[in-house]
Amino acid sequence: MATTLKINGKQHQVDLPDDVPLLWVLRDEVGLTGTKFGCGVAACGACTVHIDGEAVRSCQVALSDVWGDVTTIEGLGSPDALATIQQAWIEHQVAQCGYCQSGQIMQAATLLAENPDPSDADIDEAMQGNLCRCGTYPLIRAAIHDAASKLKEA
Numbered sequence: 001m002a003t004t005l006k007i008n009g010k011q012h013q014v015d016l017p018d019d020v021p022l023l024w025v026l027r028d029e030v031g032l033t034g035t036k037f038g039c040g041v042a043a044c045g046a047c048t049v050h051i052d053g054e055a056v057r058s059c060q061v062a063l064s065d066v067w068g069d070v071t072t073i074e075g076l077g078s079p080d081a082l083a084t085i086q087q088a089w090i091e092h093q094v095a096q097c098g099y100c101q102s103g104q105i106m107q108a109a110t111l112l113a114e115n116p117d118p119s120d121a122d123i124d125e126a127m128q129g130n131l132c133r134c135g136t137y138p139l140i141r142a143a144i145h146d147a148a149s150k151l152k153e154a
């Protein structure tokens with residue numbers, strides 16, 4: 001049965017089995033490959049997207065369980081109008097191999113929406129489920145602090 005999903009502000013008709021993970025809908029059906037497959041078992045955070053603003057592991061959400069509007073890294077900002085958090089990521093040159101980074105940014109965006117002035121400890125706690133094998137954690141912290149101060153000024 002076809003399901004309608006709103007992804008990055010656009011409606012998509014998806015005709016796939018109910019139990020297909022949202023991650024595969026995004027990557028294979030809709031062509032949004034910014035969201036990455038890492039572990040498939042909610043252990044790495046590479047597949048993090050937002051549903052109604054909440055950070056979720058898209059490898060663990062079945063198509064039939066998607067409860068709201070989906071935002072992926074492609075919908076957070078655009079190349080011409082990056083989100084503040086994306087700009088901070090570039091300014092701090094956070095990414096190394098880059099594989100984990102869209103998930104990191106999506107997780108960080110929800111942290112800042114919930115806590116506009118996070119401490120290092122708040123950041124470590126919020127980001128603990130997003131693994132980076134390149135070890136970019138200090139740069140992630142710096143970029144989140146920077147985005148927080150820019151958002152306060154805005």
Ligand code: FES
Pocket residue numbers: 036037038039040041042043044045046047048057058059060
């Ligand atoms: S791929 Fe979903 S948490 Fe690792």
Ligand code: FES
Pocket residue numbers: 095096097098099100101131132133134135136
């Ligand atoms: S930048 Fe390589 S895994 Fe995080």
